Amino acid sequence: MLNKKVKNTIKNKMSKSYEFKYLKYLKHKSIEENQILLESTQSRDFSGHVLYVCKDLAERYPQMQLVISIVPEKKDWLQLLLKKQNITDKVKVVEFLSKDYFLALATSKYLINDTTFWSFFNKRPEQVYINIWHGTPLKKLGKDMNLDGFGNVQKNFLASDYLVVSNDYTKDKLVESYNLNNIASTKVVVAPSARNSILFDDLVREKVRNELDLDNKKVYMYMPTYRDEGTSISYTEKALLALDKNLTDNEVLFVKLHPFDAEKMTLNIHDLKHVKPFPSKYETYEFLTAVDTLITDYSSIMYDFLCTNRSTILFTYDKAAYYKQRGLYEDIADYPFLKVSTIDELITHLRDEDELTDKNFQDKYISNDNLEGTKELVDYLFSGKACSNIKEFSLRNEKDNVVFFAGPLWDNGITQAFFNTLDAIDLEENNYILHLKDKSVKYAHKYKLKELQIPYILTSGVAQYSFFEGIFTHLYLKKEWFGNKFMRKTIETVVMKMYRLDFRRMFNNLEINHFIHYTGFERAYAAMTQAISGEKIKTTIFYHTDMFEEYDAKKNINKKVLKNSYEKVDQVVLVNEELRERLVSNYPKIKNIKILDNFLGTDKIIEASEESLFTSLLDTSITHYGGIKKTIHDSLPVQIKEDNSFTPIDRLFKTIIQRRNIGESDLIPNVKKYKSELDGIFQSKYTELFKVTDSLEITNEELGYIYGLSKLKLIDDLLDPNVKVFSNIGRFDKQKGHDRLLTAFEEVHKHHPNTRLVIIAPHGPLKNQTINQAKESSANEHIYIVGGMQNPYSLLKYCEAFVFTSLYEGLGLVVFESLAVNTNVITVEIPATSRGLQKGQPENAAPVAMVVKNDQESITKGWLDYLDNEQIFSPYDFDKVEQESLASWEDVIKPL
Incomplete structure (x- = not known):
């Protein structure tokens, strides 16, 4: 029996059965x-x-x-x-x-x-x-x-x-x-x-005007652009009524609206005397030959109409809103057209003679256009005939195109490792390109696209396959048994052929010299990478963490698919030597394994850590469990505390009073010491947003509205020299060991009440479970749960130490990020992490971090030992490690 997901896939594909027809012709017709x-x-x-x-x-x-x-x-x-x-x-x-x-x-x-x-x-x-x-x-x-x-x-x-x-x-x-x-x-x-050539044809102008009985009339044409939002049809109708009233019998205005706007019209243009609908028997540019004055707004037709040397009026009644909503490359205020912003202005200036004489403006947009332009273009394209009005530009340079697939850029170690790689390598060496599924990056992560140092390409649409190819591929990806032994070669042949064809659909003419599946475990991309191996494209799959540990913990990968892919691609890159033995023992036919220790991205991390703690936390969600409400309540005036007869509105007012009272209480004494820095931050933002120079001062009371108490308490603890704040960064996942972290902190806090714990975790399957454990903890008043942060390093810099409790990892990149901002590290024994620490440890010097056994008891004991005894750590040698990784990268990236 087929499961529900397969049935839905089949149903969805059958609803687009036309794609099957297209695919059939692609494969079989010449x-x-x-x-x-x-x-x-x-x-x-x-x-x-x-x-x-x-x-x-x-x-x-x-x-x-x-x-x-x-x-x-x-x-x-x-x-x-x-x-x-x-x-x-x-x-x-x-x-x-x-x-x-x-x-x-x-x-x-x-x-x-x-x-x-x-x-x-x-x-x-x-x-x-x-x-x-x-x-x-x-x-x-x-x-x-x-x-x-x-x-x-x-x-x-x-x-x-x-x-x-x-x-x-x-x-x-x-x-x-x-x-x-x-x-x-x-x-x-x-x-x-091609469409502008007709605008030079005076014979067509004469013919159209004669056919429409326009020979002795002034002809206006209104062609507004379509607004995705904010279009006021009622305003358009009001303008048309006013124009109709003010035009003479020797004048006529033709209107051509976007079909979506035309459907909304309640005004019947046929009932007007001087305003007429666009005559549909003519093509738009054919009719434009007959027009004396064009009225438009932000439409590109303003450029085309330059060919006529006749008048253009820009009727931009909603310019400010449109620019804000849509975004334009140039300010039309600088354009040499007559511009009006009200109906009265339009009527007043409608008859102004405004022949364009700005030759530079015309040359910028229509310098190639002429009466024979269509013929010149057609002959160039289909006969290879050169023309002085036509220039051809090649975009492709001589460098190799190296395409990465790095997933949807979630906040995790693999994404950070990818960006560290881009920061470390010479981006001029090749054309490095990031490939993403269109709209796959969540809103919270889109800033990463904006900051990306390399171009990115987006794949739209769904995989292209026949009915049986779709069934085979789905089962091959989802079921370990399908294609594992029985009919293995036949099934693989069908699936690989499907992926090769879909790879062509996704990238078409893009010449790809090297395709890198950077995330490594995504099964569809693993299969696709396998499919294109041997197609004159170098193929690489990265291996970041122990797949077999991942499989035992979650059963969320397909070992058969990955085995087939790893054994067929040109190279598998391990991010540390410790991953080799187990991988090879399970997949002995892998032909080319290379080791590339992850780049650590030190310089960028240090730079990011310089951001103000106040600004980095401004838009971050923070939850703090325990006695905050009681603390506020104790600071309220007695008459408010004792009055329990509140209506719903009164309770809301009480909440406001509570929040305002933050500034008057002693809850955030350390934050108050940074009042001048806070004033500067808000003054700068105020000036930027409102374009004013007025002085702005945020009162202590108002901080409660802006940040909220939980956030202010965390900041206060981070700034308090008598409080030791420990941190952990990682998604809510079994692998990250948050349960062990919270259990250990309970014991630590019993012995050291001046300690706090901050967990920065944007998402994950164990989110609710972890939060509930924090709520129920005896140390809940001193635990903070922080949502996703674009820049966690400014917070990390203020922490006493980073506590790393993962059950397993490929490397544990955040350990080294902590060392980069001079935050101490307590980490469990993970082979790759331990080797990475040793690589950067100066010879015959103290360790760079505290390493404990990977179990609950050792985490608690090590943490207490850290607090009970003075610790001496050596600085980590990042330059040495980075140079070794760069040498390995050159080996990975070299052409076939």
């Missing part, structure tokens, strides 16, 4: 050498660049078989458009996501798009993909807008053989915002805008 598939805005329209390229191809390249894709509901409209363009008999129209569409997508030699194909698109090596980007970007794109969520656009750019843009400005914005520079094999072509 390329149609003279066929071109043309798609615009994911088949929702057929206009702009793609229409004009199609028309030119139909007229001058009769040997080409042209196929146009359109959604079913627009098919009749498209047929009328093609008839008007006199190319009906020269093209074949297919419905989007139909059998014919997938056949064309899979077999057409040439693919032309002005946005993107869907994420299932898998470009064959024989195909030529031409992406003619649809506009000049004023609005921010890619990572400039959001740090993720643009994976499919990026994938389409990487898959493109030619990315065609209209100016150098657009080239620079697309290349930078989608992380294409140096790594993409895509050729960027700066060429005339």
Whole structure:
């Protein structure tokens, strides 16, 4: 019987059965050498660049078989458009996501798009993909807008053989915002805008104006951009009514709204006298030839209309809100257009003659455009004909592309080790690239993408497989027995073939020289890494911790999958020598094992530790169990303490009084000593947020509102020279041994009441269990649970010692991070950690940390010994260890 998850997977895949058709054609149909598939805005329209390229191809390249894709509901409209363009008999129209569409997508030699194909698109090596980007970007794109969520656009750019843009400005914005520079094999072509050529055609202008009886009229066109949020349809309707009232009989205003906005309109434009809807029988740019004045706001059409040398008005009534919500690359206040912000201003200046004379501005955006521009572009792409108006740029440099998969960047040791590696190695040596699943990084971790020193690429969509490949792959990944012995070669062949094809879908034209599965245990990526081994790509899997310990503890890995992968990839990299013996004894066929001790990232840790403790804890959640409420209660005035007849509103007011009373009590005497530093922090933030220079002073009472008592008490303890604060950093997981840590601290606190314990743990399966143990502890008043911190090192620096209680680890990176900020360490005996400590210990010197046996009794005894007896530790030699790791890295990264 199939389990529920498998059934849901099958159901979901069957709901997208069209993908099966596409896959079938990809595998079994040959390329149609003279066929071109043309798609615009994911088949929702057929206009702009793609229409004009199609028309030119139909007229001058009769040997080409042209196929146009359109959604079913627009098919009749498209047929009328093609008839008007006199190319009906020269093209074949297919419905989007139909059998014919997938056949064309899979077999057409040439693919032309002005946005993107869907994420299932898998470009064959024989195909030529031409992406003619649809506009000049004023609005921010890619990572400039959001740090993720643009994976499919990026994938389409990487898959493109030619990315065609209209100016150098657009080239620079697309290349930078989608992380294409140096790594993409895509050729960027700066060429005339295909849709703009018609704007130079006076004959078309005369024809359109004559057909619409506009010969003796002033023609205005209102084309506002679509707002993702905040669009006021009522304001648009108010503006149209006012314009209709103020226009003369010799004037007419045509309106073209985004379809989403048009659907919301309650005003019937047909009822107006001087305002008319856009005449749908014309293509947008064809109609623009007839326009005398364009009214828009933030749309890229403002750049295109420059070709006419006629007037443009920017009606930006919501500029401040739009800039804040959407983000724009340039300030349109600097643009040489007439700008208005109210309906009255629009009406007043509507008839102003404002011919553009700023040649530098025109040259920046439309210097290549001309009457023959469409022909020049088509001949360049399909006949290889050079043209002075066209420039081609290669993005790919001569360095190897080395791609890392490092998971979703959780707050854990592996992620930290990865970032330490980037800090330590020479990033100019190769093109190092981070690969992530699109939208896989949680909001709390997205800052890591912003701070990333290397480009990242995002994979969108799901794995591409046939029905039986999907079943085989699911069982192969999830079930140890499936493909372990019976039909092993057949099953592996099917699964590996599936992964090779999906790898091509994910990365398409991106040339990858070395693929590194850095996290090591993620089974799907392990299988994929195995699948591409021997495909002229060097493959590496990192091994950070004892897989067999992990399996015994959680049963959350598939040893069969990892065994097969480890034995087939080019190299397995162990982060310490201690992992070798057990791995080899279980998997003796591994052919190439290398040792690379983790980089420790000392310099960056020290730099991060310099951040103020107050700012690093400002947005951090902290829970403190025990007697805080009692302490506050004891500090309240007697009449408040004794009054128990509170209503709900009174109780809320009492809470406010309690929080305010923090400043008047003696609860945070050490924090108060840093009052001038706090004032400086808040003054700086106040100035930054509100752009004012007024003096701001935070009262002691107000600190209770800003930080909360638990946080203030922790800070106070950290600043108190008479209190010894011990820390532990690690997710709530059995491996981390938090139960042993809390049990030991109870005993320690009995003998040393001036001790505190801080556990920094953002997530984990044992979160509730650990918190409950802390609540029930006899030392609960002195235990703090801290959520995820972007920078824990400023806190760690103030701790007496870091207490490491893990049951097992690959290394225990946080031990060395503690030493880097001069915080002492008490650690259990873990072979890799102990060897790492010995490597950095100066010869014939005192130890660098206290090491105890890895059991409950020894942790407690060692901790007490640390407090009862003066400890002398040697400084750790980080430079020596880092140099040894760098030498090992050079061996790992060298080409095949």
